[in-house]
Amino acid sequence: MRVLVTGGGGFIGSNLVETCLKRGDDVRVIDNFATGRRENLVDVESWRKAGGGVFELVEGDIRDAETVRRAVTGMDVVLHQAAIPSVARSVADPLTSHQVNQDGTLNLLIAARDLGVKRFVAASSSSLYGESPTLPKVETMPSAPLSPYGVDKLAGETYCKVFTQLYGLQTVALRYFNVFGPRQDPNSEYSAVIPLFASLMARGEKPTLNGEGTQTRDFTYIDNVVQMNLLGAEAPEAACGEAYNVACGERISLLELVEKLNGILGTQIAAQHGPPRAGDIQHSLADIAKAEEKLGYKVTVAMDEGLQRTVAWLAQ
């Protein structure tokens, strides 16, 4: 398979690049390394050798339609991960978030349609469910995003569905629930909570809970997300034009997360509290039955095992 991974220098993207190269796919990456990191791809040559395929890098921005066409040319499958992936950052800068997450996605869909791509798998997000009190979140529930990021992801996956209906482009949208694991950046101002807390606590520092810390999340280890992308790429056509939750179907609070990290690290660090974060959702939990039934998804690495692997990676 010839696979384009957009955002292949990012956390999720680079994990997809690794898996696809190792199984022998030809992989092209488009990344402008704005949020992606070159160090995520340092081992790319050994992954390529293991599978015997070809690796190419297109360094460029998905907001540029010409660059996008160049990247999409000759590809069978697009695994679209490129984004500005942060709720908080979208609150601070909604326009850039819109331009990358919405316009960039539309550029890719148009190129995929025009250049004969067979399957377009797009990263969507649990953030589009917003704050409705009903748990778990089922794909049929109305969306009600609380942040520009949620709006962007809703628009992106709606474009996917419409491109399937209008033009017959085979799209699959994956609603990721708080993904974590190796290669997720612990050092950005907008780092996700697990790499942030794990790296702070490993240095003996206190993490800061935004509000009470009673927020809950369905934290999802990266291997499950890689699996869903591959299932999305290979699922029968009947599965297309649809969105699927990608999660574990279990949730923990941030206070419980701190406790688990203390257990793994052998520390006894108490978190401190800061003000609640604007645009933050209180509770998040996925129903994963649709992914299980229609795509054959199975959680392969659960929360505790994933957390141990992540802490081990951060320690390296």
Ligand code: UD1
């Ligand atoms: C959201 C989306 C997720 C998306 C991600 C992209 C939801 C439910 N999830 O994650 O699908 O992939 O954005 O960024 O909308 N926190 C602290 N202290 C900190 C940092 C974070 O308490 O120092 C809290 C946050 O306020 C939040 C939780 O930890 O309640 C998780 O935050 P984060 O990791 O940023 O992800 P979400 O915003 O939940």
